[in-house]
Amino acid sequence: MNRPYLIYLVDDETNLLELLQSYLQNAGFHVKAFQSGAEVLPMLAEDKPQPHLWVLDIMLPDIDGYELLRLIRSKSDVPIIFISARDQDMDKIIGLELGSDDYLAKPFLPRELVIRAQKLLQRTYEKSVPAAAASQPHPQQFQDWVGVGPYLISEAGRMVKEGESPIELTTKEFDLILFLLRNQGRALHREQILSAIWGEDYIGSDRAVDDLVKRIRKKLPKFPLETVYGFGYRMTAS
Template sequence: MFCIHLVDDEKNLNEILSMYLQKEGWEVRSFLNGETALQAIQDHPHLWILDIMLPDIDGYHLLRRIKEESPRVPVIFISARDEVLDRIMGLELGSDDYLPKPFSPRELVIRARRVLERVYQQNESKSFHLHPYVLDESKRLIKKEQELLELTSKEFDLALLFAKNQGQALSREQIIAHIWGADYVGTDRAVDDLVRRLRKKLPELRIETLYGFGYRMVFQ
């Protein structure tokens, strides 16, 4: 069983997120401030989920202390400030993911699961060859020859979804459920925008538009 430490000073949100994480069968210990979380660093959980804005110490200081004690433990940052500087600082300090508020609790569960699988998965990496690209599922990398290509988390998830379903028609509803989760609230235009961005970054993928339905990636 995975053990997760959740740090967020919003009591209601903390309780909701804890409930969603526990439903996955994970052991969750929650904290409402940084000082109490500091005392639990030596518990060595499998994953930390940290709010940047805390009432006493900020998440950056807490992240530094966590990495000093357990350099390999993964960390997901959450924050009401969706700023580029926050993302960059978090990554530079060793965070594995960044989720701006507001977000769906289900999205956090999905991201947590992916981080846990990536860090603790014992199986060999599975690769998909989408000529001229090679997609590594476990490492969440995509290459063209020896060049590493940069994709956002959702762009990678979409490429992986297409890779696992080559030749199959995927409706916009299916894509939304897989990428954003069943709790997604919004229009299916988000799918079209995500596909557009993926086509721009990976122009040699053969993604067909199925008008009035969705998309399909044909065999490479």
């Protein structure tokens, strides 16, 4: 990982904040640390650039992490890792339903956060536009584009576009689209989708699947995805 990734780290525990910041910086990341929601809010203004990754604590002294997650998601699809020491299962469920990409329950080893951040950043950014093509007028020259209705999907580029316009997707939104594409025509149970997208160790409500589908339908209204009532979802023939 040789890109200068920028991470915004939010936690009100000073010692933990400094420890996590040190580990992330030693791993080669640029890190900006915040101790409250009030410090974060100015960074969500329209004219402020977004980081490559947010690491966001739920328990903050003023604005809780849930509200910050909603505000971040209303502005961008940048990856988010949620961390919490409260009711861990419930926090994980709510965080994923609101659009976080990963979750860490306190206490955790700082090295685990570094590894998860590296993997999430690699999945999100390093399979996109090849560096050699970044300066070309048409950088998305992948060989695996698949047409689905008005959309073009590239697994290698982890991109979806309509015409020449790319559609911004979160990691899990793209993962679900890819899973549906690989299983086109099959009725997929919510539990199958949970296991494929969140992992077999996921513990929580299948409402996370419904919320993810809702976001995909909003961004790709012509994507051929139908509800199999009482069961799950199916991608129909495009």
